[in-house]
Amino acid sequence: MTQSLLQDIKVTKTENSKISQVDFNNLSFGSTFSDHMLVCDYKNGTWEAPEVIPYQPISLDPSSKIFHYGQSIFEGMKAYKDENGDVFLFRPLDNFKRLNISAKRLAIPELPEAFFMEGLKTLLEVDKNWIPTTQGSSLYIRPFVFASGKGFHASPADAYKFIIATAPSGSYFAGKVKVLIEEKYSRSANGGVGYAKAGGNYAGQFYPTQLAVAKGYNQVIWTDDNKHEYIEEAGAMNIFVRINDSLLTAPTNDRILDGITRKSIIEIAKQEGINVEVRPISVTEVVNAAKNGSLKEMFGAGTAAVISPISVFGYQGTDYTLPELDNDYASSLKKRITDIQYNRSEDPFGWRIKL
Amino acid sequence: MTQSLLQDIKVTKTENSKISQVDFNNLSFGSTFSDHMLVCDYKNGTWEAPEVIPYQPISLDPSSKIFHYGQSIFEGMKAYKDENGDVFLFRPLDNFKRLNISAKRLAIPELPEAFFMEGLKTLLEVDKNWIPTTQGSSLYIRPFVFASGKGFHASPADAYKFIIATAPSGSYFAGKVKVLIEEKYSRSANGGVGYAKAGGNYAGQFYPTQLAVAKGYNQVIWTDDNKHEYIEEAGAMNIFVRINDSLLTAPTNDRILDGITRKSIIEIAKQEGINVEVRPISVTEVVNAAKNGSLKEMFGAGTAAVISPISVFGYQGTDYTLPELDNDYASSLKKRITDIQYNRSEDPFGWRIKL
Ligand SMILES: Cc1ncc(COP(=O)(O)O)c(C=O)c1O
Ligand SMILES: Cc1ncc(COP(=O)(O)O)c(C=O)c1O
Numbered sequence: 001m002t003q004s005l006l007q008d009i010k011v012t013k014t015e016n017s018k019i020s021q022v023d024f025n026n027l028s029f030g031s032t033f034s035d036h037m038l039v040c041d042y043k044n045g046t047w048e049a050p051e052v053i054p055y056q057p058i059s060l061d062p063s064s065k066i067f068h069y070g071q072s073i074f075e076g077m078k079a080y081k082d083e084n085g086d087v088f089l090f091r092p093l094d095n096f097k098r099l100n101i102s103a104k105r106l107a108i109p110e111l112p113e114a115f116f117m118e119g120l121k122t123l124l125e126v127d128k129n130w131i132p133t134t135q136g137s138s139l140y141i142r143p144f145v146f147a148s149g150k151g152f153h154a155s156p157a158d159a160y161k162f163i164i165a166t167a168p169s170g171s172y173f174a175g176k177v178k179v180l181i182e183e184k185y186s187r188s189a190n191g192g193v194g195y196a197k198a199g200g201n202y203a204g205q206f207y208p209t210q211l212a213v214a215k216g217y218n219q220v221i222w223t224d225d226n227k228h229e230y231i232e233e234a235g236a237m238n239i240f241v242r243i244n245d246s247l248l249t250a251p252t253n254d255r256i257l258d259g260i261t262r263k264s265i266i267e268i269a270k271q272e273g274i275n276v277e278v279r280p281i282s283v284t285e286v287v288n289a290a291k292n293g294s295l296k297e298m299f300g301a302g303t304a305a306v307i308s309p310i311s312v313f314g315y316q317g318t319d320y321t322l323p324e325l326d327n328d329y330a331s332s333l334k335k336r337i338t339d340i341q342y343n344r345s346e347d348p349f350g351w352r353i354k355l
Numbered sequence: 356m357t358q359s360l361l362q363d364i365k366v367t368k369t370e371n372s373k374i375s376q377v378d379f380n381n382l383s384f385g386s387t388f389s390d391h392m393l394v395c396d397y398k399n400g401t402w403e404a405p406e407v408i409p410y411q412p413i414s415l416d417p418s419s420k421i422f423h424y425g426q427s428i429f430e431g432m433k434a435y436k437d438e439n440g441d442v443f444l445f446r447p448l449d450n451f452k453r454l455n456i457s458a459k460r461l462a463i464p465e466l467p468e469a470f471f472m473e474g475l476k477t478l479l480e481v482d483k484n485w486i487p488t489t490q491g492s493s494l495y496i497r498p499f500v501f502a503s504g505k506g507f508h509a510s511p512a513d514a515y516k517f518i519i520a521t522a523p524s525g526s527y528f529a530g531k532v533k534v535l536i537e538e539k540y541s542r543s544a545n546g547g548v549g550y551a552k553a554g555g556n557y558a559g560q561f562y563p564t565q566l567a568v569a570k571g572y573n574q575v576i577w578t579d580d581n582k583h584e585y586i587e588e589a590g591a592m593n594i595f596v597r598i599n600d601s602l603l604t605a606p607t608n609d610r611i612l613d614g615i616t617r618k619s620i621i622e623i624a625k626q627e628g629i630n631v632e633v634r635p636i637s638v639t640e641v642v643n644a645a646k647n648g649s650l651k652e653m654f655g656a657g658t659a660a661v662i663s664p665i666s667v668f669g670y671q672g673t674d675y676t677l678p679e680l681d682n683d684y685a686s687s688l689k690k691r692i693t694d695i696q697y698n699r700s701e702d703p704f705g706w707r708i709k710l
Contacts, residue, residue, distance in 0.1 A: 030418075030507030037417055058422075059412040062392055062520045063385075067413075067501050070425040070554030071561070076507075107561035142507050146422050147558075152385030152431075152497050152522050154591050156561045165417045167507050182546075189544035189580035191537075193559040199425030200555015203502075204548040206426070206462035206511045225544035226581050236509050 009038075009122040014054035024132045027170035029304065030140055034130040034166045038119040041148075042109055042160035050119040052126055055165065063150040065157040071147035072199035073102035076236075076303045078138040079124055079166070079355070081131045082343035087124060087355040090341045092117065094260045099143060102196035107156040108145055115162070116143065123164055124355055132168045138341075140169040140304070146199075172304040173218070176311035179234065179298075180217040181283055182208060183316065186225035187232070187255070194255035205235050217314060219300070223283060224255070231281045237300030237308060238262035239281075242329055243289045244296065246275045261301040261337070267349060268336045274329065283315060290320040298322060299330040307334040364393075364477040369409035379487045382525040384659065385495050389485040389521045393474040396503075397464055397515035405474040407481055410520065418505040420512040426502035427554035428457035431591075431658045434479055434494040434521070434710070436486045437698035442479060442710040445696045447472065449615045454498060457551035462511040463500055470517070471498065478519055479710055487523045493696075495524040495659070501554075527659040528573070531666035534589065534653075535572040536638055537563060538671065541580035542587070542610070549610035560590050572669060574655070578638060579610070586636045592655030592663060593617035594636075597684055598644045599651065601630045616656040616692070622704060623691045629684065638670060645675040653677060654685040662689040 014035045022032055033055050040050035065071050075095045080088045096117060100110040120141070124131070131139040143164045149157025185208035187201065188194025194201060205220065212220045221239060222232045232250055233239055238259040241248045247269050252258045269276050289295035290313075298310040309330040312321050339345035340352055369390045377387055388410050395405035420426050430450045435443045451472060455465040475496070479486070486494040498519045504512025540563035542556065543549025549556060560575065567575045576594060577587045587605055588594055593614040596603045602624050607613040624631050644650035645668075653665040664685040667676050694700035695707055 031505070033418060055417065057414040057416055059414050061412055062410065062518055063388060063497075063522075066421060066554075067427060067499055067518075068429050068497070068554055069557035069561075070427060071558040072422060072425060074423050105562055106558050107565055140507060142418075142423070144422055150386070152495060152520075152524075154557045154560070156565070163417055163422075165507075167418075169507075184546055186544040186546035189541040189547060191539055191541035191580055191583075192544060193555075198555065198558065199421075199423055200548075200553065200558060202424035202509045203426040203461050203553065203555060205509070206424075207460055210462055210511070225546055228546075 009050055009052060009119060011052040011122065011126055012054065013126065019129060022168065024137070024168065025134055027132060027137055027168055029169045029172045030167045032167055034127040034139070034168065036123060036126050038123045038164040040115055040119065040162040042162070047109065047112060047115060047162070050115050050162070052123050058161070060148055061150050063152055065147035065149055065151065068152065069147065069154055070198070070200040071106055071108060071157060072144065073099060073106050073108060074142060074144035074197050074199065075099050077141045077143070078303060078341070079131050079141060080138050080342045081133050086343065087128060087131055088341065088343055089353045089355065091260050091264070091351045092120065092353060095143070098197065098258065099145070102198060103145065105193055105196040106198050108147070108160055111145070111162055120164055121355060123166065127166060130166060130168050137168065137170045140167045142166065173308050176309045177218040177300070178216065178312040179219045179221045179310050179314070180212040180215065181221045181231065181313055181315040182223055183228050187222040189225055189255070191254060195252065195257060197257060209235060215314070221313065229282055229284070231283060231286065232256050234300045237302035237305055240265065240299050240301060241281055241286055241295070242297035244294050246277055247329060248277045248279065248281050250281055251278050259302055261303055261306065264337055264351065265301050265307070265333055268333055269329070271348070272332070287315060287320065296323060296325060297328055297330055306338060364405055364407060364474060366407040366477065366481055367409065368481065374484060377523065379492070379523065380489055382487060382492055382523055384524045384527045385522045387523055389482040389494070389523065391478060391481050393478045393519040395470055395474065395517040397517070402464065402467060402470060402517070405470050405517070407478050413516070415503055416505050418507055420502035420504055420506065423507065424502065424509055425553070425555040426461055426463060426512060427499065428454060428461050428463060429497060429499035429552050429554065430454050432496045432498070433658060433696070434486050434496060435697045436488050441698065442483060442486055443696065443698050444708045444710065446615050446619070446706045447475065447708060450498070453552065453613065454500070457553060458500065460548055460551040461553050463502070463515055466500070466517060475519055476710060478521065482521060485521060485523050491526045492524060495522045497521065528663050531664045532573040532655070533571065533667040533669070534574045534576045534665050535567040535570065536576045536586065536668055536670040537578055538583050542577040544580055544610070546609060550607065550612060552612060564590060570669070576668065584637055584639070586638060586641065587611050589655045591659055592657035595620065595654050595656060596636055596641055596650070597652035599649050601632055602684060603632045603634065603636050605636055606633050614657055616658055616661065619692055619706065620656050620662070620688055623688055624684070626703070627687070641668070642670060642675065651678060651680060652683055652685055661693060
């Protein structure tokens with residue numbers, strides 16, 4: 001982080017910092033917002049210069065297309081502070097690339113790399129003191145783009161807003177999760193937008209998730225929309241299944257988000273000598289493995305929750321309980337990835353970026 | 356429309372009407388907005404009293420869930436003015452019911468009927484002069500609901516806004532449309548949200564539609580996401596196919612919007628003695644009918660475009676041209692439905708509601 005970046009991007013600082021009101025020892029996830037945000041407007045066919053301004057409300061015409069046609073995409077990443085107060089990002093370029101993959105599918109103009117990367121670094125420099133240091137906490141970073149252009153006509157907007165806002169956050173889930181393997185509802189279609197981080201993919205999950213919660217589960221595991229035969233992913237996590245000593249995860253496709261945690265876990269596991277199989281995982285295979293005792297672990301993997309072990313999965317009215325292991329993959333893989341993220345270990349993969 | 360309604364719903368009128376700036380003889384679709392809007396907030400577990408206020412920007416926190424998770428739904432309807440200046444709505448209760456069907460699927464709290472119906476009537480009374488009378492034009496009405504509640508957590512919001520805004524509008528499409536039968540991309544999944552008027556369903560169509568436009572088509576005809584074997588619907592229209600003298604349309608299901616124009620056309624056609632078949636329509640059947648000359652017509656049906664005749668459909672690199680008929684169903688059905696809507700004929704079905 002050098003002075004030059006701050007010179008490139010205009011920064012207007014708040015006169016009323018809220019930081020003294022925040023209890024950094026009791027942070028929930030994504031509900032306290034830092035003092036500043038990066039904003040960047042797309043108008044007349046071009047992305048204008050990004051600026052850092054005080055976190056503040058956005059004013060939009062009622063006909064702005066975000067309200068009507070769901071033209072919105074986002075990313076989720078974190079900034080980590082180590083014991084020396086140095087700040088790190090984890091594979092941020094992959095978030096930038098994925099944002100543009102999402103942009104293309106949602107007919108949103110792609111962003112220049114420098115606007116994203118330099119904008120992010122400038123914002124983090126300005127709000128450095130908002131990055132928490134308590135165990136397990138981090139600064140959750142939310143880059144997002146939405147259609148601000150006007151008109152009640154179902155067609156792409158002519159104006160967009162790119163914003164990065166941040167939220168000092170504690171952990172996403174407390175403890176293990178109970179999941180329900182979905183047999184009726186679906187998250188995404190073949191040829192649809194499931195591989196994009198598009199707003200609409202999330203809203204569609206809320207109702208089926210509420211139904212699952214009413215039955216005592218925390219999360220839904222999505223299956224293919226055709227026959228609900230294969231396990232795909234969870235609400236905001238990719239899914240791993242350990243059968244005997246092999247670690248399985250579904251291949252990404254146009255229905256599944258290409259998670260950065262997922263691909264990092266695959267690489268770390270391989271380096272640890274674990275047999276990793278990236279292939280379709282049928283529900284039948286998982287149920288049979290649960291019955292014959294070869295199913296050892298299931299866990300979700302994503303930026304927000306890191307690794308989230310599953311204690312129970314429900315399917316067709318039956319609950320299957322996962323065993324409690326001493327040397328589980330979930331714990332050791334979580335330690336490996338968070339040690340890299342928080343600069344507590346070597347980074348043989350070159351994933352960590354110092355601000 | 357009685358005075359009592361205006362007494363029930365608080366009305367704040369604008370001091371700067373824009374109506375004198377509008378050229379009512381040259382209206383495009385959905386891009387000029389009337390002076391007022393209805394707003395209604397959901398907070399603390401309840402929908403608060405709706406109000407009519409001047410059309411104005413909406414101010415939202417950057418973490419409002421509409422920006423991130425696509426939690427939004429809408430409706431599309433029209434107000435028609437007859438020669439005497441009387442104002443009519445077409446099956447408005449069906450739009451209200453569908454809005455609540457969409458709300459349920461998107462985990463949005465359902466609206467009380469009176470808020471929708473009385474709110475709409477009050478708004479139209481206030482902006483009565485915005486309803487155009489030139490041939491083919493009407494006041495397009497856009498009720499919508501979106502998540503205003505805050506937080507970077509993929510879960511339903513705790514606050515929502517219901518708004519009705521209106522736009523005096525000319526016709527949606529000029530002339531016949533060329534359509535492309537989609538073989539790769541999809542609009543919706545089995546078990547997904549395709550039957551809801553959810554924002555995300557529209558954004559996902561923009562990119563495939565852009566690709567079709569680049570090839571010289573106006574619209575995509577969506578097919579099932581599994582094998583792209585069956586014709587489902589178009590961007591904002593249901594699809595009808597005439598083979599010999601039978602009129603075919605796909606049954607609605609969880610991937611297809613239950614269009615009010617579609618179901619009205621089915622009833623009118625039946626009353627006219629046309630053989631109507633509501634059943635899956637395979638692409639193969641349509642292509643074969645085009646080849647052997649039994650394919651007489653194809654048209655889209657929806658509130659915005661009313662009935663939109665198709666001149667050409669493209670499939671697997673071949674364009675199939677529809678014949679020009681003298682006594683086409685599209686024209687006579689369009690006349691029947693618009694005559695009912697604009698109070699130019701009897702309404703044997705009881706669809707028209709006078710304000
Ligand atoms: C649908 C979905 N799947 C998986 C993930 C995990 O992706 P990542 O590891 O890049 O955070 C996320 C969250 O970002 C997600 O929203
Ligand atoms: C996806 C979709 N299909 C069909 C329709 C037609 O429905 P209606 O006739 O109720 O306007 C619409 C438009 O409202 C639509 O958005």
